[in-house]
Amino acid sequence: MSVTLYGYWRSLAAYRVRVALNLKGIDYEEISINLAAGEQFGEAYAALNPQHVLPILNHDGRDITQSMAILEYIEDTWSMPQLLPVTAYEKAQVRALALVTIADTHPLIVPRVRNFLHKEWNLDESAQTQWAQHWFTVGNEAIERILVKAGRAQTYSFGNEVSLADIALASHAIGAGLFKVDMNKTPVFAEVFKNCMLLPAFANAHPLKQEGAPRNA
Amino acid sequence: MSVTLYGYWRSLAAYRVRVALNLKGIDYEEISINLAAGEQFGEAYAALNPQHVLPILNHDGRDITQSMAILEYIEDTWSMPQLLPVTAYEKAQVRALALVTIADTHPLIVPRVRNFLHKEWNLDESAQTQWAQHWFTVGNEAIERILVKAGRAQTYSFGNEVSLADIALASHAIGAGLFKVDMNKTPVFAEVFKNCMLLPAFANAHPLKQEGAPRNA
Numbered sequence: 038m039s040v041t042l043y044g045y046w047r048s049l050a051a052y053r054v055r056v057a058l059n060l061k062g063i064d065y066e067e068i069s070i071n072l073a074a075g076e077q078f079g080e081a082y083a084a085l086n087p088q089h090v091l092p093i094l095n096h097d098g099r100d101i102t103q104s105m106a107i108l109e110y111i112e113d114t115w116s117m118p119q120l121l122p123v124t125a126y127e128k129a130q131v132r133a134l135a136l137v138t139i140a141d142t143h144p145l146i147v148p149r150v151r152n153f154l155h156k157e158w159n160l161d162e163s164a165q166t167q168w169a170q171h172w173f174t175v176g177n178e179a180i181e182r183i184l185v186k187a188g189r190a191q192t193y194s195f196g197n198e199v200s201l202a203d204i205a206l207a208s209h210a211i212g213a214g215l216f217k218v219d220m221n222k223t224p225v226f227a228e229v230f231k232n233c234m235l236l237p238a239f240a241n242a243h244p245l246k247q248e249g250a251p252r253n254a
Numbered sequence: 255m256s257v258t259l260y261g262y263w264r265s266l267a268a269y270r271v272r273v274a275l276n277l278k279g280i281d282y283e284e285i286s287i288n289l290a291a292g293e294q295f296g297e298a299y300a301a302l303n304p305q306h307v308l309p310i311l312n313h314d315g316r317d318i319t320q321s322m323a324i325l326e327y328i329e330d331t332w333s334m335p336q337l338l339p340v341t342a343y344e345k346a347q348v349r350a351l352a353l354v355t356i357a358d359t360h361p362l363i364v365p366r367v368r369n370f371l372h373k374e375w376n377l378d379e380s381a382q383t384q385w386a387q388h389w390f391t392v393g394n395e396a397i398e399r400i401l402v403k404a405g406r407a408q409t410y411s412f413g414n415e416v417s418l419a420d421i422a423l424a425s426h427a428i429g430a431g432l433f434k435v436d437m438n439k440t441p442v443f444a445e446v447f448k449n450c451m452l453l454p455a456f457a458n459a460h461p462l463k464q465e466g467a468p469r470n471a
Contacts, residue, residue, distance in 0.1 A: 087399030088354060099343055105322070105357065106349035113342035125330035126316055132323035137305060140322065140357040150362070153388065160375070171370065182304030 040065040043085065043093040045072045046247035047215075049143055049208040050104035051092040056204045057108050059238035061115045069249055072148055090147075105139050108201050120201045131195060134183055135205035142176035142209060145169075146216075166216060173213040180206060181223035190225050192232045199236070207233045211244060257282040260302065260310040262289045263464035264432075266360055266425040267321035268309040273421045274325050276455035278332040286466055289365055307364075322356050325418050337418045348412060351400055352422035359393035359426060362386075363433075383433060390430040397423060398440035407442050409449045416453070424450045428461060 040058065044051030044067050051067075058065050070076045070091055077089045086093050086102050093100050094107045096114070101107050112120050121128050144150070146169040154160040154168065184190045194202045210220060210230040220227040233239045244250060257275065261268030261284050268284075275282050287293045287308055294306045303310050303319050310317050311324045318327050329337050338345050361367070363386040371377040371385065401407045411419045427437060427447040437444040450456045461467060 087403050088358070088396040090358070096343075101343070101346045101350060103350035103353040103357065105353055106346045109349055110342055110346040113345060125327055126313075126318070128330060129318045129323045129327040132326060133318060133320035136320040136322055136357075140320065140353075141305070141307070141361050144358045144361050145367070149392075153385075157384070157388075158375070158377070158381070164375070167374070168370075171374075175366075179305040186304050 039095075039097055041095040042067045043070050043082070043091060043095070044068070044247075045070055045091055046250040047244050048072065048091045049212050049244070050090075050139075052211065052242055052244055053104045053139075053204050053208045054092050054094055054107050054111075055242035056207065056239050057111045057120065057201075059242055060118060060120065060199060060204075060236075061111060063111075063115060067247075069247075071249075090149075105135065108135075108204065112201070118199070120199065120204070122195070122200065127195070130187065130189075131200045131202045134180070134187075134194060134202040137179055137183065138176055138205050138209035141179075142172050143212065145172045146212065169212075169216045170218055173209070173216055173218045176209055177213060177218060177220070177223045177226060180209065181226045184225045184229070190229055192229075194229050199233070203229065203233050204239075206230060207239050215244075256312075256314055258312040259284045260287050260299070260308060260312070261285070261464075262287055262308055263467040264461050265289065265308045266429050266461070267307075267356075269428065269459055269461055270321045270356075270421050270425045271309050271311060271324050271328075272459035273424065273456050274328045274337065274418075276459055277335060277337065277416060277421075277453075278328060280328075280332060284464075286464075288466075307366075322352065325352075325421065329418070335416070337416065337421070339412070339417065344412070347404065347406075348417045348419045351397070351404075351411060351419040354396055354400065355393055355422050355426035358396075359389050360429065362389045363429065386429075386433045387435055390426070390433055390435045393426055394430060394435060394437070394440045394443060397426065398443045401442045401446070407446055409446075411446050416450070416455075420446065420450050421456075423447060424456050432461075 040063055042054055042065050070082055083089055085100055093102055101110050121131055151165045154165055189195045191197050193199050207230055257280055259271055259282050287299055300306055302317055310319055318324050338348055368382045371382055406412045408414050410416050424447055
């Protein structure tokens with residue numbers, strides 16, 4: 038069996054895949070695609086993923102794109118430990134919480150969006166930071182309210198077993214941290230995140246621990 | 255059994271859920287939440303969905319949010335006709351294509367984002383239209399390249415059976431149409447969309463056929 042992740046140290050989507058692979062105990066190799074240098078638009082990468090985005094999971098020669106689809110694939114392929122609950126309703130709760138960040142937050146703050154703000158509207162780095170902080174804050178507040186309403190958060194967001202939702206929430210919290218958004222205003226979320234980061238599967242996948250990351254960030 | 259959709263005529267995410275319910279032959283009632291009037295921020299709706307976004311599917315008294323999670327729930331709960339293939343790899347292909355628009359396009363053009371552009375940066379309607387057209391175009395081009403590379407498009411995006419990917423692609427094409435993005439530049443995608451719209455499940459769910467839609471749009 039061969040598993041290769043095309044990722045980048047800073048990519049929150051690649052982070053999610055790394056955590057899932059770690060939780061399932063799957064050995065993998067990571068190939069870094071330098072997003073900052075635009076390598077995702079190069080011919081070699083475009084031949085693998087014509088959407089020009091990270092990550093790709095290659096499993097035994099077949100490529101899978103989109104972090105949420107990859108997480109589901111990992112769950113479908115390697116059953117233990119389970120990262121989705123058993124019933125359709127509970128699965129939906131976990132998926133919906135994950136999508137608050139995978140669909141409704143993260144796509145807003147990726148490089149191609151910030152490039153548009155800069156190139157088309159001449160918005161400088163401080164405006165781009167305002168933008169990212171705004172959407173991470175909106176996401177934080179939504180996640181906190183959802184966790185409080187569901188009333189299921191214990192060690193993790195849906196009880197004492199890690200789920201796909203925790204992987205997504207951890208990626209969100211790491212992004213919020215990189216943009217200096219205050220997690221203390223969302224204490225239930227902050228506690229879940231803290232507990233996730235106590236697990237080596239989450240901690241070792243951290244963007245700042247990957248090759249290529251700045252040493253002093 | 256009772257199924258209620260909280261939607262809005264113009265919501266592309268509500269459209270996706272309507273199509274899936276129609277394909278499965280599920281009777282449902284729709285309650286309109288007026289996004290244009292900000293009803294999603296009102297207390298009554300916030301008590302149902304603390305993220306303040308549409309849609310919600312209520313099935314026998316339990317609420318499910320996020321269109322992708324709802325589509326998966328519908329598939330998990332009502333098995334026929336199948337909207338996901340059987341193998342993990344093929345499921346991942348369908349999900350990944352759906353997420354090109356559900357995650358990477360649609361969240362960029364929803365009202366809350368256009369409101370931010372207007373309120374924070376004073377960007378007028380023509381700039382907001384430029385923004386929406388840009389992301390629908392980027393999405394169109396990515397979808398076209400993915401369909402061509404996969405080489406599976408026949409009547410629909412993955413052969414002759416409708417899948418969740420087609421539901422997502424149809425919502426994207428409808429959004430692109432509302433913003434006057436030219437579908438002729440993406441002929442494989444345009445053909446799949448045309449074939450989808452020949453099905454009553456897709457056609458009857460169209461935003462402009464819902465209550466509250468403008469008559470002359």
